[in-house]
Amino acid sequence: MTTNAVKKTETLQVTMPSEREVAMARVFDAPRELLFKTWTQPALLKRWLYGPEAWPLAVCEIDLRVSGALRFEWGPYEGKYMGMSGVYREIAPPDRLVFTEVWDDNWTGGETLVTMTFVEHAGKTTVTQTVQYTSRTARDAALKTGMARGMTQAYDRLAEILAGKTNQEI
Amino acid sequence: MMATLKALAEPSRFQIVEVLRNGPRPVGDLVDRLKLPQPQVSKHLRVLSDAGLVDVRVDAQRRIYELRPAPLQELEVWIERYRSIWEENYQRLDVLLEEMKAKEGKRKRRKR
Numbered sequence A: 001m002t003t004n005a006v007k008k009t010e011t012l013q014v015t016m017p018s019e020r021e022v023a024m025a026r027v028f029d030a031p032r033e034l035l036f037k038t039w040t041q042p043a044l045l046k047r048w049l050y051g052p053e054a055w056p057l058a059v060c061e062i063d064l065r066v067s068g069a070l071r072f073e074w075g076p077y078e079g080k081y082m083g084m085s086g087v088y089r090e091i092a093p094p095d096r097l098v099f100t101e102v103w104d105d106n107w108t109g110g111e112t113l114v115t116m117t118f119v120e121h122a123g124k125t126t127v128t129q130t131v132q133y134t135s136r137t138a139r140d141a142a143l144k145t146g147m148a149r150g151m152t153q154a155y156d157r158l159a160e161i162l163a164g165k166t167n168q169e170i
Numbered sequence B: 001m002m003a004t005l006k007a008l009a010e011p012s013r014f015q016i017v018e019v020l021r022n023g024p025r026p027v028g029d030l031v032d033r034l035k036l037p038q039p040q041v042s043k044h045l046r047v048l049s050d051a052g053l054v055d056v057r058v059d060a061q062r063r064i065y066e067l068r069p070a071p072l073q074e075l076e077v078w079i080e081r082y083r084s085i086w087e088e089n090y091q092r093l094d095v096l097l098e099e100m101k102a103k104e105g106k107r108k109r110r111k112r
Helices: A032-040 A042-048 A136-169 B002-008 B011-020 B027-034 B038-050 B069-111
Strands: A013-015 A021-028 A057-062 A069-077 A080-092 A096-103 A112-121 A124-132 B054-059 B062-067
Touching (some): A021 B069, A032 A042, A032 A096, A032 A112, A032 A124, A032 B069, A042 B069, A057 A080, B002 B011, B002 B069, B011 B027, B011 B038, B011 B054, B011 B062, B027 B038, B027 B062
Antiparallel strands (some): A013 A021, A057 A069, A069 A080, A080 A096
């Protein structure tokens, strides 16, 4: 086993393979069996899959079989949770995982289909996450909403900081 | 930046910005491209101008519109931050994987 003294973070590649898809690819220094586990075991998912502003994954329920359900909730943020439900469509460890996603507040404009592929080469695994939206309009709107949502949070935080500063000054 | 997003959220205005990405255009060109009546195009251009997305200059008889890069650059900076949610998650996953690899190594050694 070789160990690098200085670990360089791999880059996240974001592409739009078709009119209604967004794909994100990233290389990990681990075999695909481990990667597949980190995407399918609740105790492991809770360790790394945070929401915006680092909200923890509070609820993670997985029925890992075809037609089995999944339920994820992040938060709390101001007493609320951001939730998502879905159904597994394909489970082919350790190469492939396909599931649907519907967000509680429907910010993606309908159900999305997520295809995860785990491709190993020389001990490193490329994980590609492709999200297919119901239409191009839904995809573009989702990207916009995602942005607007994050922005609101950034502004909220700024407002809090500013409020804190004001209080201190008084 | 909210002003930028609001201005871009309307399909005709989004299209105007897309056309102007290729360079400055007189109003007449935009009317032809959008196939909308001139008053409507002018209204959209006013909204874009109020949001700071376009500038206008007068060249002889023509009003020429061009993009102002600043708001779009700001938006790009924001998209990078959105992308950073996943980057941060994946960095946490890197750490977890190192831990899992170390544990597996230990288990293998114990079996021997």
